[in-house]
Amino acid sequence: MKAAVFHGAHDIRIEEYPYPKLPDDGVIIKVHSSGICGSDLHMYSRGGGDGMIMGHEFSGDIVEIGKDVKDVKICDRVVAIGGVGCGECYWCQQGQYIKCSKLSFLGYGIKGAFAEYTAIPNFKIGMYAEKLPDSVSYEEGATAEPLSVALYAVNQVQPKPDDICVVTGLGIIGICVVQILRSRGVKTIIASGRRSKRLEIAKQSGAEVVVDAAKEDIVPVVEKVAGSRKADVVFEVAGVPELFHKSLQMVHRGGKINLVGLYMEQVTWSPSVIVGNDITIIGCGLRWDLPGAVELLASGKVDTKPMITHEFPLDQTKEAFETQLTSQDAIKVIVKP
Numbered sequence: 004m005k006a007a008v009f010h011g012a013h014d015i016r017i018e019e020y021p022y023p024k025l026p027d028d029g030v031i032i033k034v035h036s037s038g039i040c041g042s043d044l045h046m047y048s049r050g051g052g053d054g055m056i057m058g059h060e061f062s063g064d065i066v067e068i069g070k071d072v073k074d075v076k077i078c079d080r081v082v083a084i085g086g087v088g089c090g091e092c093y094w095c096q097q098g099q100y101i102k103c104s105k106l107s108f109l110g111y112g113i114k115g116a117f118a119e120y121t122a123i124p125n126f127k128i129g130m131y132a133e134k135l136p137d138s139v140s141y142e143e144g145a146t147a148e149p150l151s152v153a154l155y156a157v158n159q160v161q162p163k164p165d166d167i168c169v170v171t172g173l174g175i176i177g178i179c180v181v182q183i184l185r186s187r188g189v190k191t192i193i194a195s196g197r198r199s200k201r202l203e204i205a206k207q208s209g210a211e212v213v214v215d216a217a218k219e220d221i222v223p224v225v226e227k228v229a230g231s232r233k234a235d236v237v238f239e240v241a242g243v244p245e246l247f248h249k250s251l252q253m254v255h256r257g258g259k260i261n262l263v264g265l266y267m268e269q270v271t272w273s274p275s276v277i278v279g280n281d282i283t284i285i286g287c288g289l290r291w292d293l294p295g296a297v298e299l300l301a302s303g304k305v306d307t308k309p310m311i312t313h314e315f316p317l318d319q320t321k322e323a324f325e326t327q328l329t330s331q332d333a334i335k336v337i338v339k340p
């Protein structure tokens with residue numbers, strides 16, 4: 004099969020690659036659409052992981068089914084979050100591999116979906132896999148994974164309609180957070196990001212105030228909107244150290260900060276501010292709700308179609324990465340093997 008194999012910074016090559024092995028507890032999927040994630044871009048820019056096939060935001064058709072897998076048939080249109088644990092620790096024995104300290108994800112430890120076919124272990128419909136209803140396209144299906152992260156992030160915080168919510172970072176996850184907050188009736192959403200297209204879609208998605216982070220500091224904007232009350236919740240989706248510090252300034256005593264974006268740089272700070280101000284800091288890397296995400300797409304409560312800005316064939320995966328990295332218009336770039 005053909006696959007886009009990563010060989011170092013800015014070096015992705017289309018190569019012949021061995022067809023994946025069918026796991027007993029998994030399936031082989033013929034990949035239809037595979038989105039480029041911010042975390043893929045970090046690796047693409049910095050290198051490391053020679054020989055890796057990235058890609059974990061994807062949709063496709065089942066072409067082979069392992070003997071222990073239930074509830075699916077050949078040709079089912081599906082999405083999945085591929086992960087595998089060590090198989091031996093307490094959590095793996097409980098069937099909760101997601102809590103395994105040696106967890107590997109599709110597109111990192113496991114060969115990913117920038118390829119014609121991908122093998123998904125631990126495939127269970129309703130857990131980290133779901134069938135796509137006819138009304139949800141493959142392209143939208145490829146956005147279910149980032150949407151599932153956004154949904155989990157909002158569910159962790161359980162915001163109330165009167166809460167003042169701040170979202171920093173307007174990639175697809177940040178914009179999905181805005182849409183989910185809106186669908187839950189949250190009235191005051193202040194969002195900040197870069198790139199004009201993203202700001203425009205965040206506004207259309209229901210953010211009351213949108214801040215162009217390239218031109219304006221979000222802290223005084225939140226002070227102006229929220230006054231002495233300050234923000235109830237900050238979703239820090241950008242993974243930028245400066246925004247971590249700003250989150251601590253924007254949230255009120257007793258408020259919540261959900262860290263959704265991955266940080267590539269160290270942050271130096273004093274935890275005393277958490278102690279003294281009774282702030283809850285939450286991490287967002289565990290129970291992503293993929294079935295819930297598919298439901299949001301099917302119901303129309305979240306619409307990711309305007310966020311799918313570019314599509315490339317597998318042969319042009321490198322161009323796709325460059326576009327996701329640099330284009331002013333890019334929100335979600337999809338590769339179609």
Ligand SMILES: [Zn+2]
Pocket residue numbers: 040041042059060148149
């Ligand atoms: Zn991702």
Ligand SMILES: [Zn+2]
Pocket residue numbers: 088089090091092093094095100103104105
């Ligand atoms: Zn384990």
